[in-house]
Amino acid sequence: xxxxxxxxxxxxxxxxxxxxxxxxxxxxxxxxxxxxxxxxxxxxxxxxxxxxxxxxxxxxxxxxxxxxxxxxxxxxxxxxxxxxxxxxxxxxxxxxxxxxxxxxxxxxxxxxxxxxxxxxxxxxxxxxxxxxxxxxxxxxxxxxxxxxxxxxxxxxxxxxxxxxxxxxxxxxxxxxxxxxxxxxxxxxxxxxxxxxxxxxxxxxxxxxxxxxxxxxxxxxxxxxxxxxxxxxxxxxxxxxxxxxxxxxxxxxxxxxxxxxxxxxxxxxxxxxxxxxxxxxxxxxxxxxxxxxxxxxxxxxxxxxxxxxxxxxxxxxxxxxxxxxxxxxxxxxxxxxxxxxxxxxxxxxxxxxxxxxxxxxxxxxxxxxxx
Numbered sequence: 001x002x003x004x005x006x007x008x009x010x011x012x013x014x015x016x017x018x019x020x021x022x023x024x025x026x027x028x029x030x031x032x033x034x035x036x037x038x039x040x041x042x043x044x045x046x047x048x049x050x051x052x053x054x055x056x057x058x059x060x061x062x063x064x065x066x067x068x069x070x071x072x073x074x075x076x077x078x079x080x081x082x083x084x085x086x087x088x089x090x091x092x093x094x095x096x097x098x099x100x101x102x103x104x105x106x107x108x109x110x111x112x113x114x115x116x117x118x119x120x121x122x123x124x125x126x127x128x129x130x131x132x133x134x135x136x137x138x139x140x141x142x143x144x145x146x147x148x149x150x151x152x153x154x155x156x157x158x159x160x161x162x163x164x165x166x167x168x169x170x171x172x173x174x175x176x177x178x179x180x181x182x183x184x185x186x187x188x189x190x191x192x193x194x195x196x197x198x199x200x201x202x203x204x205x206x207x208x209x210x211x212x213x214x215x216x217x218x219x220x221x222x223x224x225x226x227x228x229x230x231x232x233x234x235x236x237x238x239x240x241x242x243x244x245x246x247x248x249x250x251x252x253x254x255x256x257x258x259x260x261x262x263x264x265x266x267x268x269x270x271x272x273x274x275x276x277x278x279x280x281x282x283x284x285x286x287x288x289x290x291x292x293x294x295x296x297x298x299x300x301x302x303x304x305x306x307x308x309x310x311x312x313x314x315x316x317x318x319x320x321x322x323x324x325x326x327x328x329x330x331x332x333x334x335x336x337x338x339x340x341x342x343x344x345x346x347x348x349x350x351x352x353x354x355x356x357x358x359x360x361x362x363x364x365x366x367x368x369x370x
Contacts, residue, residue: 002092004037006080006111013244015294028058034057034059044060044062046062063075065079081107120153121149123290124159124291146171154290178365182297189355209341210238212283214242215294217246229333230262231258276298281303282305285306289308291312299321304321
């Protein structure tokens with residue numbers, strides 16, 4: 001079987017890229033052939049006399065375009081659809097799979113219309129939680145994608161419910177749950193010999209705990225509330241923010257203006273497993289979140305987690321592995337952090353249960369044989 005996927009892919013950073021990469025690797029193990037059509041990136045260059053760059057057996061096509069918000073997705077739709085139709089026809093692709101309803105899902109559906117191939121789309125969250133409710137002009141586009149796709153996958157129950165609420169005829173018959181997964185061989189509990197000393201790199205005293213955020217620094221991820229909570233903590237710890245995004249500069253200014261101690265911004269990093277292993281707990285206080293891949297990565301590393309009581313986060317965090325807070329309650333978040341850092345019994349309980357919870361999300365579910 002030959003599958004063409006559309007969406008983010010490494011070196012692009014993000015949960016969707018991790019998901020596509022994991023699914024592609026599993027397909028390769030089963031003897032399938034995988035093509036990925038992704039956004040432009042300087043590190044993705046087609047090989048000589050080939051339509052793609054080989055990435056450990058995955059055939060990756062970087063589209064043309066410009067990296068300007070708004071125009072970026074339009075160029076991706078244009079060149080992505082062109083590349084998809086070309087690849088499908090040239091290599092006789094069996095299945096097209098778009099990750100995110102827009103723009104990748106639209107590319108998949110348009111490609112399917114021209115080539116008459118079966119189309120899968122996966123909703124990963126912000127397409128239904130942000131684009132659909134907040135941007136009226138996007139609703140017809142997303143409904144078009146949902147109507148035309150043969151199979152619709154959702155990465156959490158809460159996301160599946162949002163798709164069902166669209167009221168599209170017969171949508172309940174083609175929407176299915178397909179969890180994100182974690183590589184428990186990469187994300188694991190590190191012993192002292194194998195752990196990378198992230199604290200030394202950042203000049204953090206060994207005994208001072210790290211509270212960690214990993215993700216895009218955008219409004220929806222609600223990093224500002226972690227910073228507000230940091231001011232209210234009784235615990236002596238360091239907040240490390242790993243990631244990049246449009247709010248990074250303003251949050252750095254906030255830390256400087258309010259003279260908040262022990263806050264470090266690292267920018268984007270690729271060694272997320274090493275970073276998590278050096279932390280004491282991970283926080284994801286998003287206003288909305290379909291799943292929260294970084295949560296199960298932290299759990300796989302044996303770390304307690306704190307998340308906002310929304311969407312897929314509340315499906316991951318049980319009372320045995322972490323705490324849930326309201327996303328607008330900085331004091332409540334501060335209390336949750338203090339509870340874990342100061343209460344040895346509670347912290348050890350969360351640590352001892354964390355990896356077993358991650359294992360619940362460790363098996364890649366390949367949807368194409370159903």
